[in-house]
Amino acid sequence: MKTAKRGRFSGGIIIKRLESLKPAVFLPQIEARIAELEEALKAKQFSVKKNPSGLVRIVRRGKSLLFYKRSSPSDAQGTYMPRSQEKLARALIQNDYDQKTIPAIEAEIKELQDFLKSYKEKCSDTVYRKLASTRREVVTPLTLDNDAYASAWLKVDYRRKKIPEDAPQLFTDNNEQVRSKSEVIIANALKAAGVPYRYEFPLAVDRNAASNGDLDICQLYPDFYCLNLRTRQEFAWEHFGMMDDPDYAASATEKLELYAENGFFPGKNLIITMETPAKPLSSKLLKSVIQTYLK
Secondary structure, eight states, X not given: OOOBOTTSOOOSOOOOOSOSSOOOTHHHHHHHHHHXXXXXXXXXXXXXXXXXXXXXXXXXXXXXXXXXXXXXXXXXSOEEEOGGGHHHHXXXXXXXXXXXXXXXXXXXXXXXXXXXXXXXXXXXXXXXXXXXXXXXXXXXXXXXXXXXXXXXXXXXXXXXXXXXXXXXXXXXXXXXXXXXXXXXXXXXXXXXXXXXXXXTOOEEEETTTTTTOSBOEEEEOOSEEEEETTTTEEEEEEEEOOTXXXXXXXXXXXXXXXXXXXXXXXXXXXXXXXXXXXXXXXXXXXXXXXXXXXX
């Protein structure tokens, strides 16, 4: 293959951006943060009521900490607490901290709740939502709904690898021919979960990416190229079905190395599943993988 000078190749296939703004994926994170704060608040309120309260001064002596019980805020020195009271001293200090966290947690909850309310009332999506239905049919919104985005994403035209005519006639629920029974299972699991995918979508990669030499472009065809509709994140999915075969396993290792050299990493934008005759593909694992990365 003809090489080119490094720096002119950006990797992958350039596809027209489908929407101006991605969905606000941070909203569920804020809602989850509020839920965590509310749980922490309950725990601290219970702890403060249950545990003893009091003021303790701490002095460091070498590697040791010495504790002094203060009778009031004006008692700067306090009375020394012997080692037999160290557990009590630590409990008092912890309770003092817990008391101070309660108003801080309450303030954070209020700030986040106020932000969510204001954001949902004023964010850019409200402009489209307030349009008459006839106008919504005409305009293109900044952010597409999931169905519209999936439809546009799936319309991208590409050339798949040819499947030999004498290959087993294996078809998915989307009526597309694939190469193995495991690919049928994966494709059908993706469809059942509502995850858009492209079968054997070509990715342009550089064989010399690691060495910074002249470009040497080739195509990788991941078994599935999947879309997380919630985040708009795309994942290449490679399934290795004969990992008990040494030659096959060595080839799989080389392919994964090429992926990594071109910026595809497991958990970030690459999904990897494997099987052997003794350890076939698990439907339970598939559901977990899909839920973790694609929902």
